[in-house]
Amino acid sequence: MVTNEKKTSPILIAAAWFVVSIPAAWGVYYTLLNALKLFQ
């Protein structure tokens, strides 16, 4: 039997994760900078 299955491109998956990771990483970076004040 032939199935008409179209697999999601790994590039599309990586791009989707990129879209949400960039702002999240920006936020974590600022929080880390703030957190470092505790050890100064």
Place this chain on the structure above:
Amino acid sequence: MLRFLDREVSVAHPGFSRWLVPPAALSIHLAIGQVYSFSIFKNPLLALKGADGAVWNLKEVGYIFSIAIAVLGLSAALFGRWLETAGPRKAMFVAATCFGSGFLVAAAGAASHSLALIYLGYGVIGGVGLGLGYISPVSTLIKWFPDRPGLATGLAIMGFGGGAMIGSPLGTRLMVFYRASAHPIAATWVTMGLLYFVFMMFGVFTIRVPQEGWKPEGWVPKATHSALISTHRVDVNAAFRSPQFWLLWVILCMNVTAGIGILEQASPMIQDLFRGHVSAAAAAGFVGVLSLFNMAGRFVWASMSDFIGRKTTYFVFFVLGVLLYLALPFTGTAHLDSVPLFVLIAGVLISMYGGGFATIPAYLKDLFGGYHVSAIHGRLLTAWSTAGIVGPLIVNGILDHYVANHLPKQQAYPVILHIMAALMVVGFIANLLVRPVAQKYWLESARSQVRVAS
């Protein structure tokens, strides 16, 4: 025109990767998590003057956040059932529209110096966006990840913790950017409303529901599993009547109330317990450390619960919680005088606070099945609203008592932390009492299948 929002249109095609679903959920949670950074607007709002020179006081401004959180709990409880029929895409779209437009209405309020408009915009309209946005991806994630429900919901709810980390620098920078304009706060809120709407739309367009009967490739449900993991379905109204729902309500409420005990007073607590050793800037750094533990805890504990079980995870929270809440006061200058130990213990406690939020959807799924899990989760979030009122009441009530009686404030913290330890004991007992859901609560079809089989 809006037919693309319908559940039937959002059914995934064969071969669709489930790994596109967590980013969709994250885009919603990273946006609505902004609510936890609302405090950055407090001072600018206090400095705003109306045309007649009128200003708002701290209490009036504080209500904006309180209304938003209260409406979050209410809307999650009220609209959960609608979400189950409308599907996640429509619910996420409504959430994005409410959250984005809430900012715009609030901006009109800031520009016209109308607190009522800000309450309506950020508090009520935005609050509906928060409630719907919080629960909308939960059941979809659980359906896509039946093998790892804790990991999937942990990822999304971690986003809510991370949202404050984005909202705080974003809001601060935008206010600096617009400082020369006539209405810097209004301009900031308009920009944030539009940015968040667009960001949440990414989730709306990316989310898909699996086809009926879909299972991960190669995954076979375990033949034997814990008695607490159900294979039946429970309707939200039936779940609401079951003792398990209320035990989980107590579990969440106790865990959150205790966590708020630290979060609410994090900065003054470290400065009071280590007087002269920790500056205000370092205390702000401590708040940042706690945010990181909160976010990481949501992912780590929820993922771990897939392996050790939900009941065991909460068992760890409550046993470790009692010990750590009792130990925390001994790290102060009067005893061990160890700032690193204080930070480490507080960090672990806050990781369990976040972990409690992130693990509860999977616990609900275990007990009631995935059928109405978002709606049940929505109703359970009233425990969060309750904790949001009770936690600060306990902490501020005790601190006010010590200040009013001219007693050293440092002596208030052991009392507060011992009360938090007692709350953990209550949570421990509630968790201990959790048993599989009785057959009378199952959906009729599931009950008749059992009758036929027997």
